[in-house]
Amino acid sequence: MLDDLRLEPLLFPSRFTSHRMRILVNGLDVVAAAYPPDGFHGQPVAGFMPSFLLGPNGLAASAEAREVAVGGSDMSEDRLTVRIHQAGLEVIWDCWRLIDIRTVLKEGAELGLGTFRFDPLTYAQEIAQATERANRMWPARSVAENFQAMLLPGSYQQGQDYGSWIRGYPTIRAPRDRPDVVEIGYYARDPTGQRYTMPGRYHITFPVDGTDPAVQAQAIADRLCHEDLKPLSVHQPRRRR
Structure with a gap:
């Protein structure tokens, strides 16, 4: 059999x-x-x-x-x-x-x-x-994959330079059940410089549409690089093992 x-x-x-x-x-x-x-x-x-x-x-x-x-x-x-x-x-x-x-x-x-x-x-x-x-495509997937392509190899890890506010991107998602939203998880820099990152991670969503996905991805990257989006993000504390 x-x-x-x-x-x-x-x-x-x-x-x-x-x-x-x-x-x-x-x-x-x-x-x-x-x-x-x-x-x-x-x-x-x-x-x-x-x-x-x-x-x-x-x-x-x-x-x-x-x-x-x-x-x-x-x-x-x-x-x-x-x-x-x-x-x-x-x-x-x-x-x-x-x-x-x-x-x-x-x-x-x-x-x-x-x-x-x-x-x-x-x-x-x-x-x-x-x-x-x-290979199924939907608007958010196109934007998310363009955003991923903009990042350096190893971009999901800490250690790369992503501007004044971001240390790294542990997650970049475009769930199929939410075709018009890109979800991004990030590690935030500690503005005091006392720690490498703020504790835990932050999650933020960006609406997308059917226009050029590369342009939308660039706009998201610009906001993350130049704006402090922590007040608009959901904070997930670090899990204790």
Whole structure:
């Protein structure tokens, strides 16, 4: 009996800094299942970006076996990998490994993930349908992605220069259920200079419309760079561990 694959793009997920994917085999989230209940040292885990997983170097299957990193946290240190290849009338996933940098933490039966076999036609159709779902556009998504593109690599982390008021952007979101709003989370500079950032983070929303998304993104960036928007933002205190 063949297994059932479902790929669910997670666009602007609240707990990650980029689009992600939920990978379900027979209803089981394989990435979540491979990690401890608290993820990777407390960091949430999910399938990697749809643009990678749905591309030629991702889940696409051929007769040549490839080890593919399918998911992990935002830490860039850990990854869950699986070997993918097509043998005759089956696409096969096996040889699972959970890796921290170069150290294999668990593999094979230790992960509780065995060999999965898929029908090649159904497999290709699921990748095509997931690609269509991942590529859906709406006004806020266009603006948010233009805003992301304006930022330097590593922009979601503290340490970049974003003007007088901002230290970094931990979240940039455009939820599908709110197609006309961009949500931005930011770390605020401490105006006294005594601390690197103000405690916690701030969240603010910006309305968008169907006009040029690049122009709207630039306008948002200008406001964040030159105005103190904390009075208009919602403050989220730092969580105690």
